[in-house]
Amino acid sequence: MTFRPALRKPVSYATLVLLLLAGLTLVGPTARAQAPASQPVPAVASASLGEMRGVWVTRSWMTSPQRVAQVVDDAARHGMSALFVQVRGRGDAFYSGGPEPRARLLAGQPATYDPLADLVERAAERGLEVHAWINVNLVAGASALPDEPSHVIRRHPEWIMVPRDLAPRLANVAPDVPSYVRAIAEWTRRNAQRVEGLYVSPIPDGAQDHIESVVRHIVRTYPLDGVHLDYIRYPGAEFDYSREALAAFRRSLMGVVPAEELATLDQRAARDPLLFTSRYPQRWLNFRQERLTHLVGRLRNAVRAELPAARITTAVWPDGDDAVGRKMQDWPLWLRSGLVDAVCPMMYTTSPTTFSRQLASLAAYPAGRVWPGIGVYRITAAEAARRVLATRAAGFDGVLLFSYDSMSDGVGRRSAYLTALHREVFATPATPVARALSTSDSASP
Numbered sequence: 153m154t155f156r157p158a159l160r161k162p163v164s165y166a167t168l169v170l171l172l173l174a175g176l177t178l179v180g181p182t183a184r185a186q187a188p189a190s191q192p193v194p195a196v197a198s199a200s201l202g203e204m205r206g207v208w209v210t211r212s213w214m215t216s217p218q219r220v221a222q223v224v225d226d227a228a229r230h231g232m233s234a235l236f237v238q239v240r241g242r243g244d245a246f247y248s249g250g251p252e253p254r255a256r257l258l259a260g261q262p263a264t265y266d267p268l269a270d271l272v273e274r275a276a277e278r279g280l281e282v283h284a285w286i287n288v289n290l291v292a293g294a295s296a297l298p299d300e301p302s303h304v305i306r307r308h309p310e311w312i313m314v315p316r317d318l319a320p321r322l323a324n325v326a327p328d329v330p331s332y333v334r335a336i337a338e339w340t341r342r343n344a345q346r347v348e349g350l351y352v353s354p355i356p357d358g359a360q361d362h363i364e365s366v367v368r369h370i371v372r373t374y375p376l377d378g379v380h381l382d383y384i385r386y387p388g389a390e391f392d393y394s395r396e397a398l399a400a401f402r403r404s405l406m407g408v409v410p411a412e413e414l415a416t417l418d419q420r421a422a423r424d425p426l427l428f429t430s431r432y433p434q435r436w437l438n439f440r441q442e443r444l445t446h447l448v449g450r451l452r453n454a455v456r457a458e459l460p461a462a463r464i465t466t467a468v469w470p471d472g473d474d475a476v477g478r479k480m481q482d483w484p485l486w487l488r489s490g491l492v493d494a495v496c497p498m499m500y501t502t503s504p505t506t507f508s509r510q511l512a513s514l515a516a517y518p519a520g521r522v523w524p525g526i527g528v529y530r531i532t533a534a535e536a537a538r539r540v541l542a543t544r545a546a547g548f549d550g551v552l553l554f555s556y557d558s559m560s561d562g563v564g565r566r567s568a569y570l571t572a573l574h575r576e577v578f579a580t581p582a583t584p585v586a587r588a589l590s591t592s593d594s595a596s597p
């Protein structure tokens with residue numbers, strides 16, 4: 153599908169956005185959940201910043217002082233400017249404290265070891281920015297479910313997203329029965345080509361409360377330059393058909409659909425739990441999009457309240473139409489309304505032609521608010537260098553590279569890939585550029 157920057161939305165959706173930006177309660181065809189606390193929070197001030205030369209660092213490199221030191225040294229020596237470090241991979245913590253369990257990958261380290269604190273300190277000494285990369289909705293793999301009692305899917309299995317295929321079967325199964333989570337995991341394994349794991353829904357208020365508490369703890373505890381939200385999306389349009397989500401959608405129809413009509417449908421819904429979603433498909437689509445946008449607003453407010461200068465960015469599906477219609481991820485709206493400071497489209501194609509087409513489709517957005525994501529794990533260093541040069545030629549002032557893992561030659565070894573990139577495109581210091589933020593950036597969602 154061709155990307156069209158100006159995406160058509162129903163009037164009710166536009167109305168919702170205005171209410172979000174005014175810090176009011178979600179109304180219209182959405183759940184009548186309370187919006188985030190609407191105390192005014194300052195936007196990040198415009199500043200003269202260097203070119204963004206970011207690297208995504210996966211959690212496998214946050215497991216020891218030796219690995220953390222190597223990441224920081226490699227980034228500094230090879231001309232990078234920022235590290236986007238994965239501190240919440242699957243509902244776990246690569247930092248200290250907070251409401252979630254310590255990551256299993258840290259089992260070999262002393263309980264006092266804090267990889268995020270370690271990296272922040274080392275990065276500051278080398279002049280590197282640190283952005284906390286947080287996987288928002290994806291919380292577990294399907295092959296090895298977490299068994300820590302404090303893990304979100306153990307404490308709140310009712311928040312796990314359910315695919316439409318499973319909804320009739322699970323409609324009368326209690327979420328706290330082991331077979332409930334097991335059924336979702338088994339379905340996910342069978343559909344591994346299109347679903348990465350188990351997701352927590354953005355629809356229940358409690359689920360939004362939980363991830364906000366995670367983000368708030370991180371930004372309150374560490375002097376970060378930014379917060380990077382990843383997997384802030386639905387796996388696909390066939391999610392979330394969990395009982396909690398369906399009940400919330402039904403509640404959202406009160407006052408919108410005539411009471412007599414609802415009463416009639418309620419009788420039929422006892423036999424068909426998906427009735428309301430099939431009866432009102434556009435409202436159902438909008439409802440899911442709006443709940444995700446509301447969550448972005450809540451997380452933005454949390455970051456601004458605790459760490460006002462931090463930038464808020466998101467990893468997004470590169471095609472806007474696909475992102476909105478299939479992932480419920482309305483990142484064009486997030487940019488226009490100032491909910492995020494920048495987006496990082498995941499342009500991981502191996503095709504130079506496709507990359508160029510994707511790059512051209514992003515030209516409608518301010519260059520300082522889009523940092524194309526280059527999938528270096530799928531291409532040579534020479535091709536990666538060509539793509540960096542292409543983004544510069546197109547007027548963008550930064551890129552993100554996915555990921556450090558694929559550019560590293562292993563622990564204790566120098567990277568030929570990074571050396572080549574440094575020689576071709578990162579040898580000179582980043583040129584200062586004016587950061588462009590929208591005038592609505594100070595709005596309180």
